[in-house]
Amino acid sequence: MSEVLLTATGLTKRFGGLAAVNNVSLTLWRQQIHAVIGPNGAGKSTLANLLSGDLPPTDGQVMLCGADITGWTPERISHQGMGRSYQKTNIFQAFTVWDNVRLAAQSRQVQQPWNPLSWLTNASKSIATNDRATRAIELSGLKDRREAMAGAISHGEQRQLEIAMTLATEPQVLLLDEPLAGMGVAEAQRMVELLLKLKADHAILLVEHDMDAVFALADHLTVMVNGQVIASGTPEAIRGNADVQAAYLGEEQT
Secondary structure (H helix, E strand, O other), X not given: OOOEEEEEEEEEEEEOOEEEEEEEEEEEEOOEEEEEEOOOOOOHHHHHHHHHOOOOOOEEEEEXXXXXXXXXXXXXXXXXXXXXXXXXXXXXXXXXXXXXXXXXXXXXXXXXOOOHHHHHOOHHHOHHHXXXXXXXXXXXXXXXXXXXEHHXXXXXXXXXXXXXXXXXXXXXXXXXXXXXXXXXXXXXXXXXXXXXXXXXXXXXXXXXXXXXXXXXXXXXXXXXXXXXXXXXXXXXXXXXXXXXXXXXXXXXXX
């Protein structure tokens, strides 16, 4: 049986009188992709921000890899085993693909406080860091683009690079916010194939508007409207849910 890696219970985020996320619960399992869908303003990205620590919850609890991470900082949550990508591509465009990924891998380099000279060591010479970066680049499909400037590669490759940077931190859980946004058909297909490959060793939360990709990828779907969950289940169950059809897919009930 797959392992539970993340559990959110009763997550709520209020901004004044507005509940952007209202009493949302979900569970992420290793070797499963859990998609969160809904119209613009449904609270999907806010939910991801609550899980990753970018926003503190007003109420509720988040457990990650056996630890209660509610209220933790993003950096601490990252070290506990979560990797996050954002709607807007977040890379160092003036650096090479390799340097971007190596910098991410370097965040896991263990310093030696008892050895003051360790702080003077050339980070690019760290075997462990370079091995992490190499694995991440190969897994993300960017081996042949290693020396390319990040700002010169295609949009789809930049999204792959962002995922490679996340993988270099060796996460257990991946939170991916619209990784297919702005892609053409060929790029989107490559991303779908990458996510299916990553599923083997990770639990993945996917926030995405591309319904073809969602139904091709997801093992479980949660549908949000106005900050609340209106349906949760398998892709087959969600396709046939009348509330989802009316509120999100735009189909009238008969």
